[in-house]
Amino acid sequence: MLMRPNATKTVRTPATSRQPKLGRLVVLSLALHLLIFGLMSGVILPPRKEPPRPVYRVNLVHRPVKDPQAGRPDAAVSRKKPPQKPKTAPKAAIVPKKAPVKKAPVKKAPPATKKAPVVTKKAPAADPGPSYEEILSRIEKTRPKEKPSIDATQSRIDELRNELAALATSELAVEQSTISPVPEAPAGMPQGRGTQAGVSEELWLGEHLKRNWSLSRYQLSRLDLVATVKVVYDAGGNLLDYRFLTPSGNRLFDDSVKKAILKDKKLPVEFAGRMEVDVEFNLKELAER
Amino acid sequence: MNRIGQLLILLSLLLVLSPAALAARIEISSPGQQSIPLALTSFLPAKGSKTMPELALEIRQVLEADLDLSGLFDLIDPKAFLADARRSGLLSSQVDFAEWRLLGAEALVKGSYRVEGDRVQVDVRLFDTLGRRMLTGRRYAGKIKDVRRIAHTFADQVLKELTEESGPFNAKIAFISNRSGRKELYLSDVDGKDVVRLTDHRSIVLNPDFSPIGKELIYTSYKNGEPHLYRKEIYTGKEARISRQKGLNIGGRYRFDGREIALSLSRDGNSELYLIGASGSIHRRLTNSSAIDVDPSWSPDGDQIVFVSNRQGNPHLFIIDTAGGKKIRRLSFRGTYNASPSWSPKGDRILFSRLEGNRFDLFSIRPDGSDEQRLTFGAGSKEHPRWSPDGRFVTYTSDQDGKKAIFVMRADGTGNRRITDAGVDSIHPVWSGPWK
Known part of the structure; x- marks a missing residue:
């Protein structure tokens, strides 16, 4: 007992003597919780509404593009054309022009008050009589129709064929290049000048040149060829200059590189400034296969 | 080291590491298109020649099969061909290269034939549509039964032009x-x-x-x-x-x-x-x-x-x-x-x-x-x-x-x-x- 006198003795220090009782602590805690709840729920303070943050889905499969919002350089065209709707409105106003041409002789006294809101505000002005163009068109109608020559018909057929083929080609290209696994997803940065995820002007240019570069492995007897070319574009994407820093020495290879550069003397994008890049063309990927 | 020295080192580092000082370099390690888009047109009769569609078809089919086997080309569907495919002019100035480029063709083969009795004369040209020039052209004369051989021979010529080594098709x-x-x-x-x-x-x-x-x-x-x-x-x-x-x-x-x-x-x-x-x-x-x-x-x-x-x-x-x-x-x-x-x-x-x-x-x-x-x-x-x-x-x-x-x-x-x-x-x- 003498050896451990403090073991059973309660010592009251100044700190323990100032401790509140348990009940007070519980009440205080509840009050604080209620206060926080009030603040968060908007009972005391008005709720703070944060604007919804845009969600960007990044398609890692796609090649990097310089201006993502504008789409890839070869797929800038959207298949949906909602902005065209307002443009069609004026056409609708033009359509009734044909109707008066035919019906004008029949109608003796067109009720301007009824048709004014439907046609155009110019409808009452048509009352004085047929216009000069209308008279001309009537005269033209009275003339005997000449048969179009065979040459003219053939050339028209050619034109239509050309248009059709061009349309089919462009539609096919759009279809092949715009298919995305994530429909409607904005790819890249909203400003179109993103610096994340490898989106850069140099990378874009590299991808563009690669796409333009056509060369078959069957054209070459060796795959260790390398050529380095300095290419210079202005801010508008115009090719200013190119020169071989180190040609490969193989005529076919160097020609194919030259063609890849010259295929687009005007790039479909603009750069932040003058672009001067050393491009190394090699066949490492082919050699690895 | 005094402050001026430190400042100089910092400035030189900034100069060296600044993007403007770094020469931008891109590496392209394989061609994007590993075959040459080729348009092979039907052979047309020369002016004043008898028309023999089956002859033209045979020449085209032989050429197409050889060029396809070569693996060099991506043959463009003839259905997409435009007006120039029906023009018989074989001079570079007579070819509408823009039309062929619209179709994506980088190489173009056009030809014509002239039939006189049992003999035939075949003119064939290979064009570079990007360079707007003829790469190679040949005139072959022989009997009508030789047209397959003529087509094989020109296929060899195409390979020689594009690979610097003649093909093995005329064999x-x-x-x-x-x-x-x-x-x-x-x-x-x-x-x-x-x-x-x-x-x-x-x-x-x-x-x-x-x-x-x-x-x-x-x-x-x-x-x-x-x-x-x-x-x-x-x-x-x-x-x-x-x-x-x-x-x-x-x-x-x-x-x-x-x-x-x-x-x-x-x-x-x-x-x-x-x-x-x-x-x-x-x-x-x-x-x-x-x-x-x-x-x-x-x-x-x-x-x-x-x-x-x-x-x-x-x-x-x-x-x-x-x-x-x-x-x-x-x-x-x-x-x-x-x-x-x-x-x-x-x-x-x-x-x-x-x-x-x-x-x-x-x-x-x-x-x-x-x-x-x-x-x-x-x-x-x-x-x-x-x-x-x-x-x-x-x-x-x-x-x-x-x-x-x-x-x-x-x-x-x-x-x-x-x-x-x-x-x-x-x-x-x-x-x-x-x-x-």
């Missing part, structure tokens, strides 16, 4: 077929057309090989009851028996200069490799072992021969030096049965067939034994591979469609196609040199 393929009921020697174009029978031995003919200097073939025939070696001049039809040693006289292969023939003789009871002269006289005995040594194939320089031997157990490939000490080294170590080797005309690879499971497939290997590659897969056995004279294509036998037939493919195993009828057996193909 022949000799093979053995039993279409007459017996195994006889036949000759056809490389697309299997214009088949001509060369022998009428009414026995068994095997293992043909073209002479490198002239239109001659050697082959083994049982015409006289024994497997002897024969030589035949194709145009004169003259045939001579050049080796009639006792036992087997098989697997004859010409050296690059045509002065010697390597073959297997079993005159001493066991099959050994020998070198004989073009007239049949024995020059040298190459091998001397108790094993079976067969299927010799020369290296292009004539200094080495690859052959098949079971001297170390199973049939494997071995290479023997022909120049000096007859040193022999083993080439293949995998598989249990390797056969019918064929040394590339460029010398860089050796084709052979290997038993895999219960069927043969084709492989290639470097002469030093490295970089073995399997070329064929799928159903059927593939055997007897032989190179085209330019080393870019291979012809072989396959029974993947039932009967054994002759196939051709690119040297990397792609683009394979059957060229002989499926209803009869055809084996042992060999590709000739340029057929002039």
